[in-house]
Amino acid sequence: MKKLEICVPATTANLGPGFDCLGLALDIFNVAVVSWREGVRLTPDQLYEWAKKQPFEQQAIAAAYSYYASQQTVDLPLIDIDFTCDIPIARGLGSSATCAIAGLMAGQYIHQGSCDKEELLKLTTDLEGHPDNAAPAILGGLVLSAGNETGPVTVNLPCHENIHTFLMIPDFELSTGEARAVLPEFIPHREAVKQLAAFGFLLQGLARGSHDLLRQGNLDFLHEPYRRQLLPEYDTIKKRLLDCGCSVVSLSGAGPTILGLFAGSADEADQLAPLIVRELPSGWELKRVQINHSGLRQFCF
Structure with missing residues (x-):
């Protein structure tokens, strides 16, 4: 059995006047440990039905995993998800983005054997609808982001140690x-x-x-x-x-x-x-x- 541990930081977006375009990554983490066996693989439609039946705390990750399969048109194995949630839910700290990133990252890694952060950010933005939490969560630090027809555009900005x-x-x-x-x-x-x-x-x-x-x-x-x-x-x-x-x-x-x-x-x-x-x-x-x-x-x- 193979395992992948995915650590995604919390984020705070807007920071006042940076509405929907500025975000900062923080040292609080949601951690997903994903396990799978090579062999039988499911179609995107089968994974979609599987994701709907997962426990509530794992459902968002499973849904993102099935979303990756549908977007890439690939079959993927079933995964077991061990999820540790240290980021408060529905508190404006990017908890939903961490789940989307974890599920998409799992799909990407199992499919490609590596992490492509540019592709991951595009997929997360498509799934979430905006990049202001996803960009700092993936890239770290202070990030200015915007979405356009070709995908998100980002730049890491300086943030003083003080x-x-x-x-x-x-x-x-x-x-x-x-x-x-x-x-x-x-x-x-x-x-x-x-x-x-x-x-x-x-x-x-x-x-x-x-x-x-x-x-x-x-x-x-x-x-x-x-x-x-x-x-x-x-x-x-x-x-x-x-x-x-x-x-x-x-x-x-x-x-x-x-x-x-x-x-x-x-x-x-x-x-x-x-x-x-x-x-x-x-x-x-x-x-x-x-x-x-x-x-x-x-x-x-």
Whole structure:
């Protein structure tokens, strides 16, 4: 029996004004160990039916595996999936993207014997509908991405070692569909101009580790003014994080997790955590998480 271990990091997307195009990989992982035997292989249609019968916690990985078979028009063996989920589900930390990547990676490796990250990113984007979580999860670090008719386009951007991340994770879920439903179709032109400026300041602040530049980038008109109504405690938590010294506070992806970016030394970041939790609303957990620079990792044994 052959085995493949696939480690996929969590991601935080948007980072405020980088709506649907900016993402950052984090050192929290979902790990899938996939086992299979060579021999009998199933058609894509058979794998699709098999995937629907898998346990809930493995179903997304199995579905992505069958999707790979259908997209490549190949027969693949059945797989056993041992899944360790350390990324909170439906919290805006890219958990669905990790499952899609794991299933597609399994199909790609069994089919080709290697990992082609460019192809993997295209397939994941096709399956997920957008690359803002998939790109940093696969490539690691801070990634700017966009989708076009030929597939996703990405670039890794510099992120200073003085940038530290804090996650405020609630004990409730928020579906991406619900968060998308509250967004308007249009925003005023003057707000779009301010958004562009804030995005530029954000990127420069991340590259230079500058608190002042990041504060200028702590602005969004595309999603947070509308999604905050789904989180009654958002304003309170955002004020707390800013008062404690965070440079940027934003929803992580579609929420409900709230991201705080701090520009300073590691010692200063260590001192920040006790201040934040001192007046934390009930039902919220603080996690200080390192930025992940390696992205997707796989081991065959």
